Amino acid sequence: MIKSMTGFGRTTVEVTGKSVTVEMRSLNSKQLDLNTRIAPLFRNNENEIRAIVSRELERGKIDFNLSLDRNAAPTVSINSALAKSYFDSLTALSDELNNPIGSDIFMQVLRMPDVISTPQEELSDELWEAVKNAIVETCKQVNDFRITEGAVLAKDFEKRICLIRDMIDEVTPFEENRIATLRAKFEKGLQELETKTQYDPSRLEQEIFFYIEKLDITEEKVRLRKHCNYFLETMEEPQANGKKLAFIVQECGREINTLGSKSNDFNIQQIVVRMKDELEKLKEQLANIL
Numbered sequence: 001m002i003k004s005m006t007g008f009g010r011t012t013v014e015v016t017g018k019s020v021t022v023e024m025r026s027l028n029s030k031q032l033d034l035n036t037r038i039a040p041l042f043r044n045n046e047n048e049i050r051a052i053v054s055r056e057l058e059r060g061k062i063d064f065n066l067s068l069d070r071n072a073a074p075t076v077s078i079n080s081a082l083a084k085s086y087f088d089s090l091t092a093l094s095d096e097l098n099n100p101i102g103s104d105i106f107m108q109v110l111r112m113p114d115v116i117s118t119p120q121e122e123l124s125d126e127l128w129e130a131v132k133n134a135i136v137e138t139c140k141q142v143n144d145f146r147i148t149e150g151a152v153l154a155k156d157f158e159k160r161i162c163l164i165r166d167m168i169d170e171v172t173p174f175e176e177n178r179i180a181t182l183r184a185k186f187e188k189g190l191q192e193l194e195t196k197t198q199y200d201p202s203r204l205e206q207e208i209f210f211y212i213e214k215l216d217i218t219e220e221k222v223r224l225r226k227h228c229n230y231f232l233e234t235m236e237e238p239q240a241n242g243k244k245l246a247f248i249v250q251e252c253g254r255e256i257n258t259l260g261s262k263s264n265d266f267n268i269q270q271i272v273v274r275m276k277d278e279l280e281k282l283k284e285q286l287a288n289i290l
Contacts, residue, residue, distance in 0.1 A: 004149030009141030056139035
């Protein structure tokens with residue numbers, strides 16, 4: 001199965017007067033690159049959040065946002081006795097120093113430590129369980145998005161790898177002509193050689209055989225065809241297989257390069273250039289899949 005690394009998901013849940021929103025965006029990356037923005041209430045659970053996202057999405061550059069909205073205003077506690085003590089102390093100090101205090105003394109008192117406090121909120125099991133389910137659901141949305149995008153890429157992959165495979169058959173007619181051209185060149189060279197010097201016919205025949213054997217591209221064509229077929233088979237595997245497909249494309253590239261270096265024929269080299277063009281387009285797209 002082909003899965004893109006591009007995806008998006010968003011889930012909102014409401015529990016005990018609180019609204020929690022989980023949002024994720026995924027882009028291409030060789031490894032898991034997870035950037036998080038987590039509401040303070042859930043920061044102690046960041047490791048567990050990362051474990052869930054890593055398990056569900058595997059890899060990619062992922063922006064994770066977990067926000068919290070309260071439907072009711074938070075409880076605020078005012079320490080009246082402490083505020084009065086601050087006020088009295090500041091007033092007495094002002095009188096002692098004969099320094100009149102302004103009307104903003106009350107605001108100054110409210111800013112003093114521990115006058116206003118918000119009780120530390122505890123994360124309930126019910127809320128955390130709902131948030132975990134929301135994270136898993138958002139990951140599922142991202143994966144569904146990836147599968148949809150991957151289906152489009154799969155069609156492009158199949159088209160290009162089949163083009164490369166079909167080009168192998170285009171090489172055959174030129175390969176036969178190439179051998180005939182080489183044979184004619186050797187025969188002409190032998191005729192010229194016979195008039196100029198003596199040579200060992202058996203040794204020369206052996207050298208010509210080795211030379212022709214080095215130029216033979218049958219094995220490269222067979223291996224390239226097998227790699228193309230293996231690529232198509234691997235695309236149908238149920239698990240994510242981007243790295244495996246990239247390795248297969250590398251092997252295709254080696255065979256195509258060898259084909260070009262051994263061809264010694266302009267027409268075949270033109271076909272090789274077209275193969276390389278399709279292969280480069282494949283490589284670019286493979287960087288986008290899981």
